[in-house]
Amino acid sequence: MSSEKTLILVKPDGVRRSLVGEVISRIERKGYTVTSLRMLQADRALLERHYEEHKGKPFFEPLVEFMMSGPIVAMVAEGNRVIEGFRSLAGVTDPTVAAPGTIRGDLARDQGTKVVQNIVHGSDSPESAAREIEIFFGK
Numbered sequence: 001m002s003s004e005k006t007l008i009l010v011k012p013d014g015v016r017r018s019l020v021g022e023v024i025s026r027i028e029r030k031g032y033t034v035t036s037l038r039m040l041q042a043d044r045a046l047l048e049r050h051y052e053e054h055k056g057k058p059f060f061e062p063l064v065e066f067m068m069s070g071p072i073v074a075m076v077a078e079g080n081r082v083i084e085g086f087r088s089l090a091g092v093t094d095p096t097v098a099a100p101g102t103i104r105g106d107l108a109r110d111q112g113t114k115v116v117q118n119i120v121h122g123s124d125s126p127e128s129a130a131r132e133i134e135i136f137f138g139k
């Protein structure tokens, strides 16, 4: 039986709104296992590494500022096809159109900010997951 790991973040909007438990609960109720967990205040260097694929995009600086605006919760979740499965639980990037039933669809909306505030991050591929898990939890 093959298993997989993904890096999940509860972003500052989710922590501020006391949605950490709600997010973890949805991950666990789906049947995935949270195997590492930490709360931290991310600094610019860490976030520039984490979001390196977005460097140069118009929302990059607002994204980094937003992600530094308060504590975040980082976790590793495990299970078969968890990368795809958590992306499905999270819903699409834009919370206005994210399907009801998803984390972003149920719990977030457009706040009129330069960067979309959408509660959670989830790795988008096995390569991203390995890279991002190392950034937040080391080897």
Ligand code: DAT
Binding pocket: 059, 063, 092, 093, 114, 115, 116, 117, 118, 120, 121, 122, 124
């Ligand atoms: P996702 O988090 O769904 O993987 P992403 O990796 O493309 O989305 O972008 C990272 C974050 O940046 C995303 O969660 C919200 C923000 N963002 C993405 N595209 C944006 C845009 N066009 N305008 C404003 N913010 C955006």
Ligand code: MG
Binding pocket: 122, 124
């Ligand atoms: Mg992404």
